[in-house]
Amino acid sequence: MSLWRVLVVEDESFYFSALEKFLKKDFEVTMVASMKEGLSALSQSRYDVGLIDLKLPDGSGLDLIDKAQKLQPHLVTIAMTGHGSPQMALQAVQKGAFHYLTKPFSLEELKHLVLKALRHHHLEKENHWYQRELKHKYQFENIIGQSPAMMDVFKLIEKISQSDSTILIRGESGTGKELIARAIHANSDRVSKPLVTVNCGALPEELLESELFGHVRGAFTGANVTRQGRFEVADQGTIFLDEVGDMSPRLQVKLLRVLQEQKFEPVGMSQSVDVNVRIIAATHQNLEQAVEEKHFREDLYYRLNVIPIVIPPLRDRLGDIPLLLAYFLEKFNTEKKKNVSGFSKEVKEVLGHSHWPGNVRELENLIERLVILKGEGEIAAKDLPAKYFSSSVIQGKQMFFLPPEGLDLPSVIASVENELIEQALARTGGNKNKAAQMLKLKRTTLVEKLKRKKTQKAFF
Numbered sequence: 080m081s082l083w084r085v086l087v088v089e090d091e092s093f094y095f096s097a098l099e100k101f102l103k104k105d106f107e108v109t110m111v112a113s114m115k116e117g118l119s120a121l122s123q124s125r126y127d128v129g130l131i132d133l134k135l136p137d138g139s140g141l142d143l144i145d146k147a148q149k150l151q152p153h154l155v156t157i158a159m160t161g162h163g164s165p166q167m168a169l170q171a172v173q174k175g176a177f178h179y180l181t182k183p184f185s186l187e188e189l190k191h192l193v194l195k196a197l198r199h200h201h202l203e204k205e206n207h208w209y210q211r212e213l214k215h216k217y218q219f220e221n222i223i224g225q226s227p228a229m230m231d232v233f234k235l236i237e238k239i240s241q242s243d244s245t246i247l248i249r250g251e252s253g254t255g256k257e258l259i260a261r262a263i264h265a266n267s268d269r270v271s272k273p274l275v276t277v278n279c280g281a282l283p284e285e286l287l288e289s290e291l292f293g294h295v296r297g298a299f300t301g302a303n304v305t306r307q308g309r310f311e312v313a314d315q316g317t318i319f320l321d322e323v324g325d326m327s328p329r330l331q332v333k334l335l336r337v338l339q340e341q342k343f344e345p346v347g348m349s350q351s352v353d354v355n356v357r358i359i360a361a362t363h364q365n366l367e368q369a370v371e372e373k374h375f376r377e378d379l380y381y382r383l384n385v386i387p388i389v390i391p392p393l394r395d396r397l398g399d400i401p402l403l404l405a406y407f408l409e410k411f412n413t414e415k416k417k418n419v420s421g422f423s424k425e426v427k428e429v430l431g432h433s434h435w436p437g438n439v440r441e442l443e444n445l446i447e448r449l450v451i452l453k454g455e456g457e458i459a460a461k462d463l464p465a466k467y468f469s470s471s472v473i474q475g476k477q478m479f480f481l482p483p484e485g486l487d488l489p490s491v492i493a494s495v496e497n498e499l500i501e502q503a504l505a506r507t508g509g510n511k512n513k514a515a516q517m518l519k520l521k522r523t524t525l526v527e528k529l530k531r532k533k534t535q536k537a538f539f
C-alpha cells in the first residue's frame with residue numbers, strides 16, 4: 080500500500096517526538112529539525128504534506144514554505160506557530176500554506192487538518208492525474224474513454240491499424256465512429272496518404288456513383304469533364320465510407336467488386352482502374368436486419384465486417400462521462416476563452432446518469448453551450464436544460480431529479496414529451512401511425528401535439 084508522505088520540520092523535541100509517534104501510524108513520515116534539513120529532504124523526495132514550524136533554529140519557516148512550494152508545487156503545507164504569533168500564521172497562509180496550527184494543539188486537531196489537506200491535495204492530484212493519465216491511458220488520439228468497452232476499442236484500434244483489413248464501425252449516431260476511423264488511419268502505415276471520407280447516405284445514387292468511382296467526359300448529361308472518383312483519390316490511403324448501409328443495391332455490387340478485386344470502372348468507361356485502398360465503413364443501421372430484409376447484400380456484409388468495431392451508446396458506458404466532462408470543459412474553455420471552473424455535484428450526478436440519445440455529440444454540444452453561456456464560475460443545476468433532470472436513468476430505472484431551487488414542472492413535462500415524441504418518430508422513420516402506437520396515443524393526438532410543438536419555441 081502506498082502511504083501519503085508527510086514531511087515534518089520541527090525543532091522542539093516535545094513536538095518532534097509526539098508528532099513522529101502519532102503520524103507514523105497513518106503516514107509515511109520524515110522528521111527533520113532544521114530549515115537546512117527540510118530543504119534537503121524536499122530536494123530528495125516527493126512529499127504530499129509539509130508540516131512546518133515557523134520558528135526554526137536556522138531560519139524562518141515562512142521562507143521554507145516559500146521554497147518548499149517552488150520545489151514541490153503540489154505540496155500542501157501546514158504551518159505550526161507558537162501561541163501569540165497570529166501575524167505569522169496569517170503570513171504563512173498568504174504565502175500559500177493550506178492552514179496553520181497554533182501551539183499547543185491536540186493531535187486529533189492535527190490529524191483532522193492533515194486529512195483535510197490531503198483531501199484537498201487529492202483533488203489537485205486528480206486534476207493532475209487527469210491531465211497525465213488522459214495522455215497515456217484514457218486517450219487514443221483524441222478519443223476519450225475509460226470504460227472497459229472503450230478500453231477494448233482502443234486496444235483493438237492499436238492492433239488493427241497497421242493491417243489492411245476492412246473495418247466496419249458500428250454505433251449509434253454521435254458515438255464517435257468518424258473519430259475512430261480517423262484514429263485508425265492516423266495509426267496506420269498509410270498515414271502519409273489521404274484519408275477520404277464519403278457519406279453514402281447524403282447523395283442520390285447516380286451522384287454517389289460518380290463521386291466514388293469518377294466518370295469520363297460525356298458519361299451523362301452535365302459530365303463536361305472527366306473526373307477522378309474518391310476511390311482513386313484515396314489510392315494508397317484509406318477511404319471512409321460513412322453510412323454504408325444507405326447504399327443502393329447497384330452500388331453495393333460495385334463496392335463488392337472493389338473489395339474483392341481492388342478494381343472498378345468509372346462511370347462511362349469500360350476499362351477498369353486498379354487501386355490500393357483500405358476501406359473503413361461505418362453505419363448506425365442494424366445491418367443484420369437489413370441483410371435479412373434484403374436491403375443489404377449478404378456477401379458485401381461479410382466482406383465489410385472483417386473486423387467489426389462496436390461502439391456502445393454513451394448510456395451504456397456512463398463511467399466515461401466524468402472524463403468527457405473534464406475533457407470538453409477544458410476544450411471549450413480554451414477555444415472560447417472562457418473560465419468555467421467545473422460542474423457542481425448535482426450537475427455531475429444528473430449528467431452522469433442521463434440517457435444521452437445523441438451520445439457524445441449531444442454531451443459535447445451541451446458543454447459547449449454551457450461554457451459559452453456561463454463564462455465563468457461553476458456550472459450549477461439551474462444552468463442545465465430541464466430535460467436533463469427528467470431523462471436520467473439509473474440502473475435501468477427512470478429517475479427524476481428535483482434541483483435544489485425547484486423547477487418549472489410544465490416545461491419539464493413538455494420537454495419530456497417532446498423528447499419521447501422525437502425518439503418515437505426517429506425510431507419509426509417518421510411514421511406517425513407507428514409512432515403514435517408506440518406512445519399509446521391516438522394518431523390525431525400526436526398530430527395535434529406536433530402542431531403545438533411547431534408553434535412553441537424550441538426549448539433549448
Ligand SMILES: Nc1ncnc2c1ncn2[C@@H]1O[C@H](COP(=O)(O)OP(=O)(O)OP(=O)(O)O)[C@@H](O)[C@H]1O
Nearest residue numbers: 221222223251252253254255256257258363439440
Ligand atoms: N470518445 C470520444 N471522445 C471525445 N470526443 C468524442 C468521442 N466520441 C465522440 N466524440 C465527439 O462527438 C462528436 C461526434 O462524433 P462522430 O462524428 O465521430 O460520431 P459518429 O458516430 O460518426 O456520428 P454520426 O453517426 O452522427 O455521423 C464529434 O465532435 C466527436 O469529436
Ligand SMILES: [Mg+2]
Nearest residue numbers: 253256257321
Ligand atoms: Mg459520422
